[in-house]
Amino acid sequence: MVKRVFSGVQPSGSLTIGNYLGALRNFTKLQHEAECLFCVVDLHALTVPQDPKELYQRTLDVARIFVACGIDPKLATVFIQSHVPAHAEMSWLLECSSYVGELRRMTQYKEKSSKQEVVTAGLFTYPVLMAADILLYQTDEVPVGEDQKQHLELARDIAIRVNNRFDEEIFKVPEPYIPPKIAGGRIMNLQDPTEKMSKSAENPRGNIAILDPPDAIQQKIRSAVTDSGREIYYDEENKAAISNLMVIYSLCSDQSLEEIQERYAGSGYGQFKKDLAEVVVETLRPIQERFEELSRPGVIEAILAQGRKKAEPLALATLERFQDRLGLLPLLRS
Numbered sequence: 001m002v003k004r005v006f007s008g009v010q011p012s013g014s015l016t017i018g019n020y021l022g023a024l025r026n027f028t029k030l031q032h033e034a035e036c037l038f039c040v041v042d043l044h045a046l047t048v049p050q051d052p053k054e055l056y057q058r059t060l061d062v063a064r065i066f067v068a069c070g071i072d073p074k075l076a077t078v079f080i081q082s083h084v085p086a087h088a089e090m091s092w093l094l095e096c097s098s099y100v101g102e103l104r105r106m107t108q109y110k111e112k113s114s115k116q117e118v119v120t121a122g123l124f125t126y127p128v129l130m131a132a133d134i135l136l137y138q139t140d141e142v143p144v145g146e147d148q149k150q151h152l153e154l155a156r157d158i159a160i161r162v163n164n165r166f167d168e169e170i171f172k173v174p175e176p177y178i179p180p181k182i183a184g185g186r187i188m189n190l191q192d193p194t195e196k197m198s199k200s201a202e203n204p205r206g207n208i209a210i211l212d213p214p215d216a217i218q219q220k221i222r223s224a225v226t227d228s229g230r231e232i233y234y235d236e237e238n239k240a241a242i243s244n245l246m247v248i249y250s251l252c253s254d255q256s257l258e259e260i261q262e263r264y265a266g267s268g269y270g271q272f273k274k275d276l277a278e279v280v281v282e283t284l285r286p287i288q289e290r291f292e293e294l295s296r297p298g299v300i301e302a303i304l305a306q307g308r309k310k311a312e313p314l315a316l317a318t319l320e321r322f323q324d325r326l327g328l329l330p331l332l333r334s
């Protein structure tokens with residue numbers, strides 16, 4: 001049996017190299033060994049205020065970035081969450097099997113709600129929608145960055161709870177696939193290495209966006225904060241800033257942290273940053289070129305229509321089974 005993989009990305013900002021190294025790069029590897037569904041989770045983005053025109057454009061752009069990064073629509077299913085209404089419907093059903101206490105414990109909710117003037121109910125229940133996304137597809141494995149670990153544990157808890165209640169496997173219990181920090185699981189902000197790089201961050205100077213032009217990348221890396229001392233070596237605790245830059249360098253150049261350390265022994269931060277900028281520009285260049293090609297009218301729309309057609313029957317099969325077990329009357333589809 002080929003395993004099934006599901007993951008989603010919110011169109012809540014311009015995707016960063018953190019999203020690429022922590023998630024998208026792994027998507028492209030997994031598509032060769034598993035049945036993959038990759039989703040632009042636009043409903044999640046609505047949990048905080050969005051400008052409708054920007055959301056529309058970003059949703060298309062995230063789908064283009066998926067494909068530009070190497071997701072092949074012939075191998076993997078690429079689609080938009082709101083195009084499969086079963087996600088919202090399943091979310092409601094699962095909310096009725098989730099507890100306020102467990103949602104209150106979500107650290108991302110605490111962080112994000114503290115930054116909002118008003119906190120929507122959607123931001124609070126967002127992890128249940130994420131559980132619905134995953135469980136609808138009887139997912140075996142979910143490739144995500146480290147920040148999503150707690151949400152995945154919740155999805156597992158909900159699946160186990162429902163299965164136990166009905167004494168039957170209604171939902172496959174998904175496994176996380178989280179790369180360790182040195183493999184990109186948690187890329188940090190260039191201006192504050194104690195904070196995760198986030199696409200919706202207020203100050204874009206701490207982010208490298210996948211679509212940033214070369215001069216912006218060079219500028220951001222030049223002004224990235226560094227640690228005291230001039231030595232370049234990996235030490236997450238005492239040299240958090242340089243360690244983060246080394247991880248980006250290592251993943252973009254396929255060189256180990258040891259090789260990088262040896263190469264820059266005694267040379268100081270200047271040359272290291274200059275070379276890092278070059279390595280990042282060259283990693284993103286082919287992605288940016290493919291993104292341009294995918295921006296021709298109709299190209300991504302056709303991929304998304306095909307993706308929806310493949311995803312929807314899978315989602316409906318799970319939804320209808322769960323509705324039936326809950327005692328809801330079947331919908332007679334004509």
Ligand code: AQP
Pocket residue numbers: 008009010011012013016018019020021022023143144145146147148184185186187188196197198199200201
């Ligand atoms: N800094 C990061 N390092 C490694 N992986 C990361 N991911 C996000 N940031 C990093 C992973 O990217 C995927 C997309 O995540 P999402 O769209 O669901 O939102 P998120 O996890 O909340 O990511 P952001 O970039 O921080 O978005 P905003 O700013 O909107 O909250 C996930 O697999 C995530 O783990």
